[in-house]
Amino acid sequence: MTTAVITGIGVAAPNGAGTENFWAATLRGESGIGPIRRFDTRGYPARLGGEIDDFDPAEHLPRRLLPQTDRMTQLALTASAWALADSGVAPGTYDPGETGVAMAGAFGGFEYGQRELENLWCSGPERVSVYMSFAWFYAVNTGQLSIRHVLRGPAGVVVGDQAGGLDAVAQARRNIRKGARLMLSGGFDSSFCPYGWVARISDGTLSTDEDPRTAYLPFDLRARGQVPGEGGAVLVVEEAAAARRRGTRIYGEIAGYAATFDAAARYGGERGLGRAVEAALADAGVTAREVGVVFADGSGRPADDRAEAETIAAVFGPQGVPVTVPKTMTGRMSSGGAPVDLAGALLAMRDGLIPPTVNVRTVAPGARLDLVTGVPRPWQPGPALVLARGRGGFNSAMVLRPGTAAPNRTGAASVTGREAPTRSGGKRHEADDTVGPGGDHA
């Protein structure tokens, strides 16, 4: 079957905007979690988050795009340009119709939406920005990336909280198998505003600890909840033969994937993560013994951690595989979390270093995990398993296989050779029609 490989990475995370900034900070064990400064958190029970500080959208995007984009879209647009430049894909390589976008979103543009809803109720409907019509929407990143980079083939969005980030990349692989040659894929979330914060608090999963070093401790004896982060990653997914023809460096292959749901409580509540792991390994044709590292979901809630630790121990044996949660340095980025983990796994393969889980000291009794803590661990790169779970019982698992180093890089502009429009000239309406939710999300 057609193979989908990853040839470009763009990361914007709380501990680093820009792939190499993120990766260097991650290997140093530097966390981006701290007291939230974007809005006044006094009075909220949870006050820590992973904010991206060193990102000014005006430095990266045409000013015309600023009034019409939420922060999560500004991050996605910027990271997508980084990913394309990293892939070195030259103008004119592909026809626009054989290139597309598959992104994940969990919140949408809540910060934008809150501002416009405030305008509506405080000043009246005529004060609501016309761009509100799409800026808040889950699918907006797919549309904006498609317009900006002139990717006119398949376009889709999936919504599955943290798991959606893997589901979107799996969607990109399906698009490649159906004939697309290049897809941008990943996920971004932000929504660091009262509206987004209250929504997060309402599900009772946030840590109320006020110490950034102890608030989010997946698998630790002291685990007491999670800390949200903002950001995500975009990957350039290409058809393998086409990528090899142009002689680019291949970070890795999307070798296997599966998604399952937990059973509802009234049907026994059986968790589905184990089935997702087994099915993803089978899809990849990789045995548990061959897997070299697991990037765990790392919920930070004791019951979820226990279930994940049991699943990993059941599949790989007690202490059977190195496990890591670099999200301890970023917080949980909703749909952006798993794409950043995919990027981390690919960079771990490139450099032969597994990034650490920070702050965790005492793995909870019963969690028979070989957790990589404190400092990076050298490894002989092999297949990596990335896990992600979303609120509501989503489980997704993806297996990546190391690629091949092949320099011969060229600078990149528009992938398709057409100048990306800095203005949309009425195309916006078309875009609204083409980025509806769905795709063939399995």
Place this chain on the structure above:
Amino acid sequence: MKQMTLSALEEIMHRCAGDDESTDSFQQAPERAFADLGYDSLALLETQSVIRREYGVDLSEQALGAAETPQQLVDLVNRWLSAV
């Protein structure tokens, strides 16, 4: 009586749609089409709402659609302002 100038319209449209240093100013290109100056139909819709608020001129979508350049839109608004 209050009249609209090209630079006033440009200021409104920058506020609505963001300024773009790569295109000509309205003073330099009063008869260039909005599309060529980088303004799409949504930018014009947003501009229509600000003109209503700040000039008390309630342009119909049809009238707005007929004004294809900055000069045409300024003339249209000023005809309204003179008439009422």
